[in-house]
Amino acid sequence: MNSFSYLEYAELVQNIIASRQYMDFSEVKRDTRDFIILRHDVEFSIERAHKMAILESMLGIRSSYLFQVRNDAYNLFSTRNIQAVQSIHQLGHYIGLHVHLGMLESKDQLQNFIIQDVEMMEKMLRIPIDRFSYHRPSKAILSLRLKIRGLINTYDDLYFEFRENDVFDDLTIKYIADSRHQWKYGYPDRTMIKSQPKIQLLIHPDEWSIPGYDSKKNFQMLRHEKKIEFINTLKTECDHFDQSTQFNGGR
Ligand SMILES: [Zn+2]
Structure with missing residues (x-):
């Protein structure tokens, strides 16, 4: 089985379901003793997020998909992406x-910054x-x-333990993420899930695909998928677009 394949992801989800601790963020209360919550930050490809959402729905779980509105890789408000x-x-x-905090001018404005983007999302996506x-x-x-x-x-202290001092060995909420195509905080297998009463799992749909790729190949495929998307846009928009045009420019 390839790493970061849908087969591996399906196994991971089945382990989560078997733990009987899976729930939504909204169900976690102060006195909840055991939980696993799952979120997806979408950095590059809404198409991949959509595919993962379909897979999860087939496996019988609902999770959280979080999208950027200040992102250089996708336009959340394109017709195709709104539908997705x-x-x-x-x-x-x-x-x-x-x-995305890049345009935030000062910390005092954070709340308004978030509310403004959330309102825009609601207006545009109508959800x-x-x-x-x-x-x-x-x-x-x-x-x-x-x-x-x-x-x-999702970083509220109900779901996430922030430590100023970088001492993480006595955390009561385990944070697991697949960032950078690595399991820096451990792998969410059955043993790990059993040993931790509270888990927040961050899975990036961009890292996962049906066949499963290593990091290098995954970047290649993401580039390829984006290229196809752009070619399709050119085809739709420009009747003078010549598909046979090859780019032979510099490296
Ligand atoms: Zn991110």
């Missing part, structure tokens, strides 16, 4: 904002947005422990 996100929502998944996650948050951002009425902060 609406379809993810119709499959039963929750939709949220993945907050409820009730949660957010940060894209590469600094310690300064995490230490704010921001609470916004009506919005779930």
Whole structure:
């Protein structure tokens, strides 16, 4: 079985279901003793997020898909992407904002910055947005422990333990992520899931595919998928677009 394949992901999801601790962020309360929550930050490909959402729906789970609106890789509000996100929502998944902090001028404006982007998403996508996650948050951002009425902060202390001092060995909420195509905080197999009462799992749909690729090949395939998408756009928009045109420019 290839790493980061849908077969591997299906196994992972089945382990989560078997633990009987899987729930949504909204179901976690102060006195919840065991939980596994799952979120997806979408960095590059809405198409891959959509595919993962379909797979999860076939496996019988609902999770959270968080999208950027200040992203150079995709336009969340293109006709095709709006339809894809609406379809993810119709499959039963929750939709949220993945907050890119690049344009934030000061920490004091963070709450308004998020609310403004959430409202824009709701208007454009015509679906409820009730949660957010940060894209590469600094310690300064995490230490704010921001609470916004009506919005779930996936880094709230109900779901995530922020440590100023980088000491992580006695955490009561285990954070697991596949960032950079690596399991830096451990792999969520049956043993790990059994040994940790509280787990937040971050899975990036961009890292996963049906066959499963290593990091290098995955980047190649993402580039290829984006190229196909752009060629299709050119074909649709320009009747003078010559498909046989080959780019032979510099390296
Ligand atoms: Zn991110």
